Amino acid sequence: MKHYQDNFAHNHLPSEDLQPDYIWSHPDFEFPENLNCVDKLLDNHIKEGRGNAIAIQTFTEKWTFQDLYEKSNQIAHVLVDDLGFVSGNRVLIRSANNPMFVACWFAILKAGGIVVATMPLLREKELSVMIESAEISHAFCDIRLCDEMNLVNSPFLKNVCTYDGLNENTSDLEKLMASKPTTFHNYHTLSTSICLIGFTSGTTGKPKMTSHYHKDILLICEAFPKYSLQPTAHDIFTGSPPLGFTFGLGGLVLFPFYYGASTFLIEKPSPELLLKAIEEYKITICFTAPTAWRVITSKVKEFDISSLRKCVSAGEALPLKVWEDWYEATGLKIIDGIGSTEILHIFISSNEENMRKGATGLPIRGYEAKIVDKKGNEVAVNEPGRLAIRGITGCKYLNSTEKQKEYVQNKWNITGDIFRKDEDGYFWFVARGDDMIISSGYNIAAIEVESVLLTHDDIAECAVVGLPNEERGMLVCAYIVLKEQAKANSEFAKHIQDWFKEVAAPYKYPREIRFIESLPKTETGKIQRFKLKN
Known part of the structure; x- marks a missing residue:
């Protein structure tokens, strides 16, 4: 073992x-006790004769379990042979939902790695925090989502390998895969070996x-x-x-x-x-x-x-x-x-x-x-x-x-x-x-939105709350104290919203902005969010 x-x-x-x-x-x-979950989820379908069954479809593609198995094995070889990967390394995936995302996910576990899957909306700042926190050494990134990934500068990140989510075989990963065997001996992990790190928004x-x-x-x-x-x-x-x-x-x-x-x-x-x-x-x-x-x-x-x-x-x-x-x-x-x-x-x-x-x-x-x-x-x-x-x-x-x-x-x-x-x-x-705001299924921590808003040159103070909304469940609402009160108008509110979407994940932006002269606080200076919610 x-x-x-x-x-x-x-x-x-x-x-x-x-x-x-x-x-x-x-x-x-x-x-x-000895368990790699990929054996059950993928490899056993091949061993038991179900390789020709459809595993993944999109509006333009159709992959069988055999296709997924072979591509995952080739990507695992790329990790081990070409990218300086060792077992236990954390590997980030930056991609929308597509077949290559799934192939990379299985490949990382086959090689004995730990997957850190992310959403395509995340920006450089958020990706950097993840990479620093988990000391992520490798990343697979859909070539269409490279802009923010290229802005990341971390001593931990040793290799970013791009792939083409449209499956047109034009990027780094597909070129490296082309010469690799379609079989791979899965790393012998324990049932209690970590295989996945999921980042969760928090109120801190x-x-x-x-x-x-x-x-x-x-x-x-x-x-x-x-x-x-x-x-x-x-x-x-x-x-x-x-x-x-x-x-x-x-x-x-x-x-x-x-x-x-x-x-x-x-x-x-x-x-x-x-x-x-x-x-x-x-x-x-x-x-x-x-x-x-x-x-x-x-x-x-x-x-x-x-x-x-x-x-x-x-x-x-x-x-x-x-x-x-x-x-x-x-x-x-x-x-x-x-x-x-x-x-x-x-x-x-x-x-x-x-x-x-x-x-x-x-x-x-x-x-x-x-x-x-x-x-x-x-x-x-x-x-x-x-x-x-x-x-x-x-x-x-x-x-x-x-x-x-x-x-x-x-x-x-x-x-x-x-x-x-x-x-x-x-x-x-x-x-x-x-103070977690759940809007259209996304978990948005109020303090994360506040921390972004406070980097804007014109904002003195802010507090973010969730307001009930029939369409989205909750809306992100920002109460903002400006350094210059005269700027408080609807046009400037839209400017702040557009700016926010440039610097952070767009789904977190405050859909409602209310300018306010001062925030309600306790004697110790703590913001009384319940007053804003009411």
């Missing part, structure tokens, strides 16, 4: 006493690094899909979440491949394109956010979606009206769910048999949940409190003992969400317990 040559990630794991309890009592959740401004093991990847495939989806090899999955989110990774790659099904990837998935894909490619399972379900409902009569059998919503609370309108239009029940990057995927949800509209649902197989007060004591039925979770996966922050102690208390994961539990054990979402 070999160990990673680069042990940075494992050396930064929280001690066991700071980790949550891991509980399971079913043989489905037992995996061998510095993103937290969540880590997950090879066995965690397979554990979640035995949890939510079996509980809510009952997938078969005949299913075709699609959806809108980026593969850089663990919600998207699970729903669009891990779950379909675990069950021998296929996935349909869309780089810029508008509601219209999702409906087009469902109609033309006979999609059976779709993952997207409540805001998208709202728009899709208004357009669904224009498409034939008779193939669709399961609809999944997560990323923010699903409004009852969206559920009712969709059900009335289609006869399909949207499966709501809550998950987190820390726990990897959905842990409370429902299936068609036990669904109670308006409720998030029940703890799914592999997890248990309770509602607690600030001291960790369980609260009374229907009383709002903090959501506590434990089960087959849990929080393992790499870079912060302090944050680990906040998220894991009394050996339970405390998610930061306020829920209530009814007399039948169903969990109902009440609110977020912090």
Whole structure:
């Protein structure tokens, strides 16, 4: 048994006493000590004669499991042979959802690396923070997204290898792959070897690094899909979440491949394109956010979606009206769910048999949940409190003992969400317990937006809050104190918005700006955000 040559990630794991309890009592959740999750997700399809089955489709491409297997093996050879990679290195992927993203993801794990998947909207500043935090040494970047990547200047980043997401074989990676063998001996990892680092926005401004093991990847495939989806090899999955989110990774790659099904990837998935894909490619399972379900409902009569059998919503609370309108239009029940990057995927949800509209649902197989007060004591039925979770996966922050102690208390994961539990054990979402703004499925930390705004030369002070919004769930609203009050007008507000989109991820920009002469504060100088929200 070999160990990673680069042990940075494992050396930064929280001690066991700071980790949550891991509980399971079913043989489905037992995996061998020696485990590389790629064997189950990809290689076994080849060994068992399913290589010709379709793995990935887009509007212009079709890859079989054999295609994906061979390309992943070639990329793994490129990493090891040409790029100075050693096992345990962290490798960033910068790409929209496309087949080469998936091939790179598998290749990194085949070579014994740790994947750090990112979203295409991130800018140089955000990429740099990730690279510095995780000491990332290598990156695969879609050639169409190189501009921001080229601005990154870090002593940790040794190699950026470009690929062509349009599959036109014009970039560095495809040229290096051309001469490589199509077979590769997967690195012998342990079930408890870290394979994935997911960055999560936090209220401190510095993103937290969540880590997950090879066995965690397979554990979640035995949890939510079996509980809510009952997938078969005949299913075709699609959806809108980026593969850089663990919600998207699970729903669009891990779950379909675990069950021998296929996935349909869309780089810029508008509601219209999702409906087009469902109609033309006979999609059976779709993952997207409540805001998208709202728009899709208004357009669904224009498409034939008779193939669709399961609809999944997560990323923010699903409004009852969206559920009712969709059900009335289609006869399909949207499966709501809550998950987190820390726990990897959905842990409370429902299936068609036990669904109670308006409720998030029940703890799914592999997890248990309770509602607690600030001291960790369980609260009374229907009383709002903090959501506590434990089960087959849990929080393992790499870079912060302090944050680990906040998220894991009394050996339970405390998610930061306020829920209530009814007399039948169903969990109902009440609110977020912090200043996280969830808008159109994106998690946006108020303090991250503030930290960007405060770099603008004309801004003296600012405070960012989330305001309820029917279309997006919440809107990012910035209260801004200008150095020169005379500049406060709608034109200058638009200038700030345009500037923000140039320097940070556009989805984080304040869609509403309110100029204010001073911010409400406590005697100690702390901003009273609740006054702004009201």
